[in-house]
Amino acid sequence: MTDLRFDGRVAIVTGAGGGLGRHHALLLASRGAHVVVNDLGGPIDGDGDDTGPAEAVAQEIRDQGGEAVADTHSVATADGGEAIVRTALKTYGQLDILVNNAGILRDAPFADLTPAHLDPVIDVHLRGTFHVTKPAWLVMREQGYGRIVNTTSAAGLLGTARKSNYGAAKAGVVGLTRTLAQEGASHGIKVNAIAPIAATRMLTHSMGEADRQLTPEARAMMDAVAGKLDPALVSPVVAFLSHEDCPITGETYTAGAGQVARFFTGRTRGYYHPTLSIEDIRDHLSEIRDETGYTTPAEPGEEIAQLLQAIAATPKLADA
Numbered sequence: 001m002t003d004l005r006f007d008g009r010v011a012i013v014t015g016a017g018g019g020l021g022r023h024h025a026l027l028l029a030s031r032g033a034h035v036v037v038n039d040l041g042g043p044i045d046g047d048g049d050d051t052g053p054a055e056a057v058a059q060e061i062r063d064q065g066g067e068a069v070a071d072t073h074s075v076a077t078a079d080g081g082e083a084i085v086r087t088a089l090k091t092y093g094q095l096d097i098l099v100n101n102a103g104i105l106r107d108a109p110f111a112d113l114t115p116a117h118l119d120p121v122i123d124v125h126l127r128g129t130f131h132v133t134k135p136a137w138l139v140m141r142e143q144g145y146g147r148i149v150n151t152t153s154a155a156g157l158l159g160t161a162r163k164s165n166y167g168a169a170k171a172g173v174v175g176l177t178r179t180l181a182q183e184g185a186s187h188g189i190k191v192n193a194i195a196p197i198a199a200t201r202m203l204t205h206s207m208g209e210a211d212r213q214l215t216p217e218a219r220a221m222m223d224a225v226a227g228k229l230d231p232a233l234v235s236p237v238v239a240f241l242s243h244e245d246c247p248i249t250g251e252t253y254t255a256g257a258g259q260v261a262r263f264f265t266g267r268t269r270g271y272y273h274p275t276l277s278i279e280d281i282r283d284h285l286s287e288i289r290d291e292t293g294y295t296t297p298a299e300p301g302e303e304i305a306q307l308l309q310a311i312a313a314t315p316k317l318a319d320a
Contacts, residue, residue: 003031004031004239004240004243004245005031005032006028006031006032006033006097006239006242006243007031007032007033008032009032009033009034009096009097009244010033010034010035010036010088010092010093010094010095010096010097011025011028011033011034011035011036011095011096011097011098011099011242012035012036012038012071012084012085012087012088012095012097012098012099012132012136013025013028013035013036013037013038013099013101014038014039014075014084014099014100014101014102014128014132015038015039015075015101015102015103016035016037016038016039016054016057016099016101017037017039017041017052017053017054017056017057018039018053018057018200019198019200019231020101020151020196020198020200020231020234020235021039021099021101021102022057022231023231023232023234023235024099024101024234024235024238024239025037025057025061025068026057026060026061026064026235027232027235027236027238027239028097028099028239028242029061029064029066029067029068030064030066031239033097034067034068034091034092035058035061035066035067035068035069036068036069036071036084036087036088036091036092037054037055037057037058037061037068037069037070037071038054038070038071038072038073038075038084038087038102039053039054039057039070039071039072039102040072040073040074040075040102041053041054041072044104044105045104045105045106045120046076046104046106046120046124047120049072049074051070051072054070054071054072055070057070058070069087069091069092071083071084071087073087075100075102075124075128075129075131075132076120076123076124076127076128076131077123077131078131078134080131081128081130081131081132081133081134081135082131082135084132085132085135085136085139086135089139094139094143095136095139095140095146096140096145096146096147097146097147097148097149097242098132098133098136098146098147098148098149099148099149099151099238099242100128100129100132100133100148100149100150100151100173101151102124102125102128103124103125103151104120104121104124104125105121105163105166106118106120106121106165106166107162107163107165107166108162108165109161109162110162110164113164113165117165118165121165121166121169122165122168122169124169125166125169125170125172125173126168126169126170126172126173126176129150129173129176130176133148133150133176133180136148137180137184137189140184140187140188140189141184141187141189144187144188145188145189145244146184146187146188146189146190147189147190147191147241147242147243147244147246148180148184148189148190148191148192149191149192149193149194149238149241149242150173150176150177150191150192150193150194151170151173151193151194151195151196152170152171152173152174152177152193152194152195152252153166153167153170153195153196154195154197154254155167155170156168156169156170156171156172156173156174156195157170157171157174157195157252157263173193174193174252177191177192177193177250177252178250178299181249181250181251182250182299184249185249190241190246190248190249191249191250192241192246192248192249192250192251192252192253193251193252193253194234194237194238194241194252194253194254194255195252195253195254195255195263196231196234196254196255196256197229197234197254197255197256197257198229198230198231198233198234198256199226199227199229199230199231200231228257229256229257230257233255233256233257233258234255234256237253237255237260241253250298251264252264264296265296265297266291266294266295266296267294267295267296267297267303267306268288268289268290268291268293268294269290269292269293269294269295269310270287270288270310271284271287271288272310272311272313272314274311
């Protein structure tokens, strides 16, 4: 089998000045892609900027024989998103791959959450994905080809205490991913999401916040796990989803420590009654929640079709 390469492709990786983004950029470049290394720089809470990290990673790529340019525009504004895409077009004349990776954290219990916690996180994670994807989308749609990899999180898929702002933004990224996958299908654009588990600044910050509540045994277990979470082991999944041979779209994959799995939304077979009452819910709750025979509708039309099938499968109740 031949290696998967990206010769002739141009990629943007946001938040690529360190952590996961740096490894994504390095891997894509090592396989032949020309990479725009975007990073505003600054601390984990997004308050500040530093042009150093983006340029350092771009230089690292060039030192290894690759091709890269640094970009320090912010994903948090529409103007910034357009400027990032302009950097790719001005430097390399095209854009084939977008990896939306930039992120910040401003954790707080929900009761203490303020606009200062919420707005910047939404701006970077959710609006930032919109801001960079929109101008990239127009380029990809025009050329009839594109690959977009968005970054979600278990916090958005499963929920995590003290991260209501972050979890809400990351859940929004999944909805955006699935919608764009449907819109992009006729234009040769595939859109997927990654939910990474890696030892980065963000994980270290989160573990530090939770450390006060851990028992010594739990803390030792977390430390042992963190030692296996090399960010470089997430990047092959991102690279595969970015490749022209990738056959999938609209899906979410979790990756960490060399293990890859798919997250999906399932629908139980449920319970139907034409004159549904509160008591029906109470009396049939176990049937409603039973995961036996669950399905995974690809889009709302399929979910509605399954509802109609459930109605049709119970003619006696339907005629009641």
